[in-house]
């Protein structure tokens with residue numbers, strides 16, 4: 076996916092793989108916790124008793140793309156209006172669009188929690204030859220969000236923190 080028309084403001088969004096703050100990588104927290112607790116043996120076979128077995132932890136962050144491909148998805152943030160386009164797992168089709176609103180909407184703390192990496196940060200992770208278990212200490216999560224079908228709540232720091240921005244789901248414009 077190299078280009079998209081924003082469903083809210085109609086502007087064209089271009090992305091050619093160079094980090095520019097448009098593309099973001101999103102993991103549901105349960106998938107992220109699985110990723111960063113996965114350890115591999117000397118043959119790079121995934122261990123079952125994760126964390127109970129001493130190293131070597133050979134598994135590297137630069138293979139996340141292939142080994143955890145179903146565990147995350149991409150979103151694009153429109154540089155013109157801040158609207159968020161959520162891609163499906165194929166990375167080709169937009170499955171939902173949320174636009175920033177000024178209203179105060181109480182956070183649904185029971186909704187799904189996600190960690191988000193900006194393309195700057197994600198590129199650093201995916202280029203790193205380190206065990207995935209070291210990612211939390213070496214890289215910073217760009218955003219913590221809570222989301223349901225109707226809203227995204229962008230949190231000011233961690234999952235316990237206050238909301239600093241609300242996005243409301245809008246209908247997707249026909250292509």
Ligand SMILES: [Zn+2]
Nearest residue numbers: 081084153156
């Ligand atoms: Zn826009």
